Amino acid sequence: MHQQLTNLSDKELISRARKQKDREAEGVLMDRYSHLLVAVTLPHLNNNPNLDPNVVFPSLLQRLSASLKTQTIYKANEWILHIQKGYLGKPEKSTPFYPSRDGRDLLHIENTVDKAATNIIDREDLIVRLGQALQRLNADDNALITQFYLENKTFADLTATTGLSREKLRDQLKAAKGKLAKLFMNQGYVK
Amino acid sequence: MLSSKPNNEKVLKVFSPIRCLSKDQLPRYLEGRLTDVEKHLVEQHLTDCDLCFNALQALEQEGGTEKYQDLTNKLQRYVHESIQPVSHIQKVAQYTRKEKNKENLLVYFWLVAFIGMAIGSVYVLRGHLRNQPVVNKVMAAATPAKDSQQITVTPQQPIVTENHTPATTPTVTQKPAPPVTPAATAAVTKKADSLAIIKAAKAKALQKKAAADSIARKQYAIQKQDSLKKAAADKNKESEKKTDDTPVTKQVTKDQAPPEPVKKETAPVPVNSDEYLYKAAMVYQQQGNLSEAIDRYRRIESVSAGKYVEMARYQLAICYRSKGQMGKARRMFREVVRMDGSLKNAAQQALDSM
Numbered sequence: 001m002h003q004q005l006t007n008l009s010d011k012e013l014i015s016r017a018r019k020q021k022d023r024e025a026e027g028v029l030m031d032r033y034s035h036l037l038v039a040v041t042l043p044h045l046n047n048n049p050n051l052d053p054n055v056v057f058p059s060l061l062q063r064l065s066a067s068l069k070t071q072t073i074y075k076a077n078e079w080i081l082h083i084q085k086g087y088l089g090k091p092e093k094s095t096p097f098y099p100s101r102d103g104r105d106l107l108h109i110e111n112t113v114d115k116a117a118t119n120i121i122d123r124e125d126l127i128v129r130l131g132q133a134l135q136r137l138n139a140d141d142n143a144l145i146t147q148f149y150l151e152n153k154t155f156a157d158l159t160a161t162t163g164l165s166r167e168k169l170r171d172q173l174k175a176a177k178g179k180l181a182k183l184f185m186n187q188g189y190v191k
Numbered sequence: 192m193l194s195s196k197p198n199n200e201k202v203l204k205v206f207s208p209i210r211c212l213s214k215d216q217l218p219r220y221l222e223g224r225l226t227d228v229e230k231h232l233v234e235q236h237l238t239d240c241d242l243c244f245n246a247l248q249a250l251e252q253e254g255g256t257e258k259y260q261d262l263t264n265k266l267q268r269y270v271h272e273s274i275q276p277v278s279h280i281q282k283v284a285q286y287t288r289k290e291k292n293k294e295n296l297l298v299y300f301w302l303v304a305f306i307g308m309a310i311g312s313v314y315v316l317r318g319h320l321r322n323q324p325v326v327n328k329v330m331a332a333a334t335p336a337k338d339s340q341q342i343t344v345t346p347q348q349p350i351v352t353e354n355h356t357p358a359t360t361p362t363v364t365q366k367p368a369p370p371v372t373p374a375a376t377a378a379v380t381k382k383a384d385s386l387a388i389i390k391a392a393k394a395k396a397l398q399k400k401a402a403a404d405s406i407a408r409k410q411y412a413i414q415k416q417d418s419l420k421k422a423a424a425d426k427n428k429e430s431e432k433k434t435d436d437t438p439v440t441k442q443v444t445k446d447q448a449p450p451e452p453v454k455k456e457t458a459p460v461p462v463n464s465d466e467y468l469y470k471a472a473m474v475y476q477q478q479g480n481l482s483e484a485i486d487r488y489r490r491i492e493s494v495s496a497g498k499y500v501e502m503a504r505y506q507l508a509i510c511y512r513s514k515g516q517m518g519k520a521r522r523m524f525r526e527v528v529r530m531d532g533s534l535k536n537a538a539q540q541a542l543d544s545m
Binding site (some may be wrong): 077 | 199200201202203204205206207208211212213214217227230231234235237238239240241242243244245246247248249250252253258259262263265266267269270271273274
């Protein structure tokens with residue numbers, strides 16, 4: 001139905017839904033994340049028989065649509081998870097969504113990496129600085145990131161070598177990435 | 192160096208954004224049906240994205256993906272259906288409605304603007320009529336007066352000539368006298384008729400305001416005519432008498448005749464001077480020189496006596512009215528009414544219509 005819209009990024013869709021009051025863009029965004037929303041909500045639906053999917057999902061979508069018009073959204077996935085958790089936790093109260101500082105740092109770096117993809121000089125610079133930040137990271141985190149990202153090892157490989165569970169491994173990876181991002185940003189300020 | 196370069200490039204992977212898992216990627220990852228590259232990308236994303244990781248965990252816990260697929264399909268259909276009404280047709284309808292509203296607003300705007308303009312123009316026109324065209328009004332007010340003047344002047348001439356001709360020309364016998372008198376009366380009546388026609392035409396042309404004046408004038412003129420007719424009749428009688436006498440005087444002396452008309456001429460002089468003053472003032476009024484006309488009328492009012500004072504006051508009132516000095520005009524009309532003369536009714540009518 002909306003071939004052009006499905007190819008757009010989340011950011012573009014959100015801005016369209018907001019500025020042009022384009023309900024189609026909003027719908028495409030909801031459609032894009034609907035399966036994740038369903039998957040995330042499934043355990044709640046199974047555990048709580050009072051919840052009716054015919055009521056839960058429409059009201060969830062309504063809440064998402066309402067907050068889409070007012071909130072600052074950096075990452076659609078984080079925002080959707082926040083709203084979903086808020087709805088299932090305290091249905092009567094809608095807590096506003098504030099992206100964390102770390103989240104914004106991460107987003108900033110992601111954007112710079114994205115931009116540098118087309119500029120060789122920027123890219124070289126970025127690679128050098130990221131390498132420096134990686135050198136400063138502690139040995140465990142450095143090893144984890146190097147194995148996971150640079151040596152293309154899967155979760156299964158890493159859990160096998162480290163003996164950690166997949167959740168813990170993921171948390172560690174995430175934390176290491178956060179630290180790396182922080183180091184990179186501080187480096188940027190020093191520079 | 193060479194080997195380290197791609198390694199270095201890979202550092203960027205740490206922070207390269209990857210899209211969330213798609214609808215069928217999720218079960219495929221669970222079932223391990225992904226290629227290595229795809230799997231690596233998914234896992235890279237999973238470290239960042241809480242939503243996808245939570246979804247994955249939830250699906251793993253719940254086991255069967257049937258419910259997931261079913262609910263997802265339903266939700267997507269719901270989303271599609273809720274969007275559908277706002278699709279292209281709806282948008283076109285909305286657009287046309289908007290345009291229609293705009294057009295309606297424009298129509299209302301122009302309607303209001305035209306109404307406003309019409310009201311404004313009427314207002315301006317009224318103001319213009321009230322203040323500007325002094326000449327027209329004066330003309331309207333003065334034209335009947337002119338007629339009356341003509342009446343006052345013209346019938347006198349035959350009388351005077353009648354008086355003169357028999358006196359100055361002693362050769363004239365009884366014969367010419369009788370035909371002259373009917374001719375004079377005929378002329379008077381004829382003039383009266385023509386005047387009546389003219390007056391009727393003018394009365395039609397006059398405006399509502401001037402109507403009262405014209406009626407007054409007519410009445411006045413008719414009254415005057417009557418009086419003049421009477422005077423003419425008297426004078427005719429006199430002239431008849433004179434013509435009766437003329438043979439006698441002829442017989443007695445030829446020089447006795449001139450003194451008689453001299454006497455007669457000197458007698459109407461005071462009346463005539465007022466009349467001329469009044470006429471002159473009228474001329475000023477007709478020309479639109481209202482202040483001069485007012486001055487003249489004032490002089491007449493202060494100097495002369497009798498009906499000319501009343502007429503002058505009446506004309507003064509008209510002048511004031513056409514000048515827009517309603518208070519003074521009203522006062523003058525009231526004075527005319529108080530004088531209780533022949534113009535009382537006309538003045539009263541003018542007062543009422545003011």
